[in-house]
Amino acid sequence: MDEFKFIESITPNYYRQSSLMKGIGDDAAVVRPESGLEIVTAVDTMVEDVHFSLKTMKPYHIGYRVLGANISDLAAMGSNPAYYMVSIVIPSHWSDNQLKEIYRGMSDHAKKYRMDLIGGDTVSGNQLVVTVTVFGFVPNGRSRLRSHAREGDIVFVTGHLGDSAYGLHLLFGEKYSSDGAQYFTKRHQLPEPRVHFAEKLQMLNRLCLNDISDGIASEANEVAEASNVEIHLDYHLLPIRDELKEFPFDQQNEWVLSGGEDFELIGTVAEKDWPVVQDAAHSTNTKVTKVGYVKKEGQNSQVYLHAQQEKQILRKTGYVHKQ
Incomplete structure (x- = not known):
């Protein structure tokens, strides 16, 4: 599967967040926050055989867990999760089915909080690296520092x-x-x-x-x-x-x-x-x-x-x- 077909396969069919004007499909996503809310964002990178291993996790677990780690950062700030972006470095020995399972794990976790996948990037490399960026909203002045x-x-x-x-x-x-x-x-x-x-x-x-x-x-x-x-x-x-x-x-x-x-x-x-x-x-x-x-x-x-x-x-x- 080439990059464009892969992106097409993981692109959501609909948006869960009403504040999302445009998700995947353009050069960037467009968001319109509601009045009285502040945007909270966090990013985390996990590397194969450093932060996770197929010896202890299935690809589904990797996706579920890497998004969960980022959602936990949003929770610690007191914010409600809204969107996530995924950049992934893909080595040749990882199959299309394994990659789809990673995204399925993220998608299933995202559903619990009505999060939308709004973009990302895919490149080839020697080692699997997954970087997730998340965005959430918190009422003005209520970020938990x-x-x-x-x-x-x-x-x-x-x-x-x-x-x-x-x-x-x-x-x-x-x-x-x-x-x-x-x-x-x-x-x-x-x-x-x-x-x-x-x-x-x-x-x-x-x-x-x-x-x-x-x-x-x-x-x-x-x-x-x-x-x-x-x-x-x-x-x-x-x-x-x-x-x-x-x-x-x-x-x-x-x-x-x-x-x-x-x-x-x-x-x-x-x-x-x-x-x-x-x-x-x-x-x-x-x-x-x-x-x-x-x-x-x-x-x-x-x-x-x-x-x-x-x-x-x-x-x-x-x-x-x-x-």
């Missing part, structure tokens, strides 16, 4: 931590036939961003969100640095499934603190607004857990992990430095 954490805030996370890393461990170990194991492998292959939960929080004037793509150790440090605050986390409050607790503590720590790719959200919110977060979690069937608090001490922007009556510095890598 990492710099929005304040002293006295409650720190919370959605879902469970370490699920995706443990799922990858199972996939490499080829021990994923049981129903319980399939839950974790699905968490790795088919992530579900917290879009609806974040949307329910758009009423709040101030809220800090960050998606957990590189592990909570990294994401908490990003918030602390951007807001110039201390983040204090209680390890015993972190939501960890029992299956992970069966492993040695160091292994459990690695998955939970720096395993990443759970695409959950870490956030901070004023204590008076915590009930709003709980209501949003309940209405969207989202698990949410209070895991710490924000403190302001001079110009310090550290993350501290409290465990077994000790307070230790938590580095971005998940490394715990004893004071």
